Amino acid sequence: MTKMIDVAKLAGVSTATVSRVLSGNPNVKESLKIKVLEAINQLDYKPNKLASSLRKMESRTIVVVVPDISNPFFSDIILGIKKVAHCNGYYVLLGDTQNDVENEIAYTNLIQERLADGVILLTARMPKHKIQELAHSIPVVLSCEYIDGIDISTVTIDNISSSRKVVDHLVQMGHSRIGIITGPLNIVLSRDRLKGYRQSLYQNEIEPEESLVQEGDFSMESGYQMCLRLLSLNQPPTAIFASNDEMAIGTIKAIKHKGLRVPEDVAVVGFDNVKLSTIVDPELSTVSQPKMEIGRKSMELLLKEIRNEPIEKRQIVLHDELIIRESCGSLTKSLSI
């Protein structure tokens, strides 16, 4: 591998001059600059980022830890992150944990070893102390989730209130037997959506019923399975709130396979507003999170941490929106796939 000293020799200068040319330092005579650039070209020289990062103590790279890259919800967030990162000269690399805590910890360790200047976590299922440890050794922003009792920067929506909004709407539509398919309950976000569901029932003076609460894992399959359970109850629900769109689609599939109609027999609402939600038939009512904005704000916050700039607000809460489509029965059905 050709290195800086080779370039220097060929150009008849010192490594310092080569380095200066590379970093755009203006204090280099034009003639030497040209010689150096020619040598670089001739030798096909590529600087060693490892050495450079080690020396400068920064890598200009950040890592985003994602629970599931194939979930379009996250890709939109990542888009927002990359926009801001790119504008500020940072590379973005992704670590996909596939919803596995072990993978999450593995990436965390990798990052702690100074591979990146900062991390954005889109998942935080590992033990609290691990996260604390990570945040202690490198700038961290936690997005979409939060952890009680840790002073760490977060960017989220208010899952409790948005889920309350969903259930309130279903109640207004005349439903009183409302089922919920939650995400994994070891995740705060899932618990919050369940909490909002319960708050709404309480405020609307509807007796909660444990059998109407089923725990899924955010996958379409789990939505399908949990919906079947709900439908097999003695008194099945007339509306089901799935804690994300994938599960909502599984729910719709199950209802149809049972020979029932959506929304006439069972109304369905999802969460996240992914592209898929307008492709299913009927189109899915859902909660829209400002995905791009979550990404943007997260990266902006991370940059401040990296640069040690003062941070006014470490906990950013963004606005969401309930999107009414066909699956909850509030609209007349229009033509769709």
Added chain:
Amino acid sequence: MTKMIDVAKLAGVSTATVSRVLSGNPNVKESLKIKVLEAINQLDYKPNKLASSLRKMESRTIVVVVPDISNPFFSDIILGIKKVAHCNGYYVLLGDTQNDVENEIAYTNLIQERLADGVILLTARMPKHKIQELAHSIPVVLSCEYIDGIDISTVTIDNISSSRKVVDHLVQMGHSRIGIITGPLNIVLSRDRLKGYRQSLYQNEIEPEESLVQEGDFSMESGYQMCLRLLSLNQPPTAIFASNDEMAIGTIKAIKHKGLRVPEDVAVVGFDNVKLSTIVDPELSTVSQPKMEIGRKSMELLLKEIRNEPIEKRQIVLHDELIIRESCGSLTKSLSI
């Protein structure tokens, strides 16, 4: 940041011993080992991977460059890559180019600077010489695509024959006006699928017609738009072959919006067999690529390159399969979403 020398001092040993303990070298007295481990714990020491990588001249990290992480087709391939990588002690980081050549080049540059021990390209839209340059400085495997005239390891399916299979099938079903929505034609893979389409028409003695060929960009929207163009022809096609599933879904959507039925009025076939293809109504006939296997084989090949092992076959071609579902009219319709 605490470093190895700090640990060494606290444990009363040299950095060499600390390093030995960390790397699991057995030639360390048990008592010292314990002291070192205690010191590590006490100081919360994390080794600096940058320094380690620089010294060892390897990072045990590979990067996968992906054109679009939200496309589930790629996530399955990545799964296969990670399985093999993980078993061999390699981390996998992802670079998402969002179908942008500039991003592709940016990641390529980053990687050339020794950030990773190897790269798997799931996209190769940059100029040929760029790829050659990359392959010259680091082990590279190109998957799903290939480049003529470059001696680089590749893992693909035979897109020409599989696309011929699709069109042959449509002809057998009695279609003679068959439209195709291609991917971007600056990609070999897209051209190959078009080539297969043309070969089939030729072999079946069907006169090709340029207006039946429309170029999309693999997005659902482009499938929708190109389908509308096809349908507005004086003699619209009775069957449409979309070069990937996303475009096929856009195609179905367009056909429905025109008040026509799939497959009765227009048959549709896609490509890739992503999860979505069983969710649309009607379920999509498509070509299934062995995604996981593509990932596995790619990583295995890359490992051989990294380890400088002899490689028998640099060009691996895997088998694909035409999956007949409802959208091409060969099956009776069953209940689905």
Added chain:
DNA sequence: TTGTACGCGTTATCAC
């Protein structure tokens, strides 16, 4: 304006 020389934090090679 340019070059020398040291340090970034590890690991490998020697001696002992």
Added chain:
DNA sequence: GTGATAACGCGTACAA
């Protein structure tokens, strides 16, 4: 078994 010490390739005071 263990400890000095020299690399790995680059950036930057500092001197010239």
